[in-house]
Amino acid sequence: EIGNPLNSIKMALTVLKNNLEKFSKEEIKVYMDRMFDDAAKMEALLKSFKNFNMFEKPKTVRVDLEEFFLSLTLLLGADIKKKKIDISIDVLPEGRWVTVDTRALQHVSMNILANALDALDSTKKPSLKIRGEAMGEKVFLSVIDNGCGMPEEMVENAFKPFYTTKPHGTGLGLVISKKMLAQMNCGIKLQSEKDRGTTVTLSMPKAEPPEEKKSAAYAVYNQ
Template identity: 45%
Template sequence: MCPGICIYANILENISLGLIAFDTKEKTVVFQNKTAINLFKTITPKDYRALSAVLFPEKIENIQLEDIPSPKTLKYDDRLLGYSIYSVSNGYLWLLISDITDKARLESIAEATNMMNNAGYIFLGIRHEIGNPLNSLKMALSVLQKNINRYSSKDILKFLDRSMYEISRMEYLLKSLKNFNMFEKLHIRNVDLSSFMGNFFPLVKNDFEKRNIKIKTIFSPNVKCAFIDPRILQQVMLNIMINACDALHGSERPEIVVTMNKKESLIWINITDNGCGITLEQQKNLFRPFYTSKPQGTGLGLSLTKKKLAQMNGNISISSVKNKGTTVTISVPEGQNNNIGIA
C-alpha cells in the first residue's frame, strides 16, 4: 500500500537514534520509534502530555521557531539524554534524542585526568615561584622588625607596601590551584593580557628550563585586554604548552615562541614549537574525540580545549609540518579597556 513511506518508517523505527514527532496543533505524538520508547520507559508511548512536560518544561505550545533551543540535555531516570529540536512544518516538531551518559562520563574522566596532569605542572611552578615572594616578604618584615623604632612613618609604609605586593603575588599562585575546578561556572570578564601572561609563564618556566626548552614571547603593544574567563585560558594554554613540550623531546635546540596580536575585534595568540610536527593525516583528526597518538593519551585534550574556547566565543586551529614544528593559533574576543580585571 505504501512501499516507499513504509520502508522509510521501518528504517526510522529501528535506528539507534531516538525520534519523536509532535503535532503541537492537534496535541498528539505522531511518531515515536523504539529507541525513544526505551529511553522513556516510565512514560506510556506517544503520551503527548507526559512527553512534552519532560522535554518542554517551558510549554510546547509557546515555542516559536526562533525560540527553539538546540541542542539540549536532560537528566532522566539516572541517564543523561542529549536532544535537538527541529521544526519541519507549521506546528510539527521533530526531536532527535540519544543517551549520552557514557560519553559524558568518559569526557568527565578525561577532563579530570587532564586537570591532574596540568595541576602537576602548576604545583611544580608554584613550589618554585612561591619561594621568591616568601623570601622577599620575610626579609622585608625582618628588617622592619629590627628597625621599627628608628624608621620614619614613610620608611615603614614603604616596607609595608612591599610586603603587601609580595603577599598579592602569593595569593595569585594559590588562586591558580583553586582555579583547577572543572565544575565551576564560567566567569567571563575583561582581563589585562599583559598581567595574565606575566603571571602565567612563571608557572611553567622552571619545568621547561629543566628540559632546556627556551620560551620566547613577542607581544604586540596594541594588545591590551580580552573578554575571557582567565581560568579557562590558563588551562587551554597549559594544555598547548605541555603538548609542545612533548613534541620537543629529542630536539637539538628546543624552543617555543608565543606571539600575541590584535586583528579587528579578536586577540590572536600563536604558540609555535620547532618539534617533531605531525602529518596532514594526523591534523585531520586532531579535534576528533578519543583520537590520540600518545600511548597514555585520552584523546580528549584538544576536543575539550576547543569546547572550552567555544564557550568564550573563541576558537583554535593547528598547522604543522612533519619534522619541522607546529603552530597552534588561539583566537579570543577583545575586551574593553575600561573595567579591566587583573588575571
C-alpha cells in the same frame, strides 16, 4: 570509552579469579599492572569530563594576555629550564587585553603549552614563541614551537574525540579545549608540519585596556 578499560579490568579479574592458585607471582603482577594502567585511563577520562563540566558557564572578565602567559611560563619554569628551551613572549599592545574566563583559558593554555613541551623533547635547539596581535575586534595569540611536528593525518584528527597517539592520552584535551573556547566566543586553529614544528592559534574577543594603562600602552605602540 570508559567501558573499554572497565571491561579490560573485569576480564583480568576473571582470569585471576580462575587461575590465582596456578599463576606465579610474576604472572599475577602482569595482570595487576594491566588493571592499574586501565584504572589510570579511567581516572584521566573522568578528570577530563570533570574539567569540562566546571567551565560550562564561563564567567568572562578582562585579562592582560602578556601577564597571563608570563605567569603560566613561570609555572612551567622547571621543565623549560630542564629542556633548555629558548622562550619568548611578544604581545603587541593593541592585542594585550581580551575578554575570557580566566580558569578556562588557563586550562586550555596549559594543555597547549604541555603539548608544546612534549613536542620539544628531542629537538636540539628547542624554541617556544608566544605571539599576540589584534585584528579588528579579535585578538590572535599563537604558541609556536620548533618541535617534532605532526603529519597531516594527525592534524586532521586532532579535534576528534578519543583520538590520541600518546600511550596514556585520553584524546580529549583538544576536544574539551575547543568546546571551552567556543563557550567564550573564542576559537582555536592548529597548523603543523612533521619535523618542522607546530603553531596553535587562539582567537579571543578584544577588550579595551584599563584607562590608566590605555594611554601608556598606545603611546608606546604608536612611537
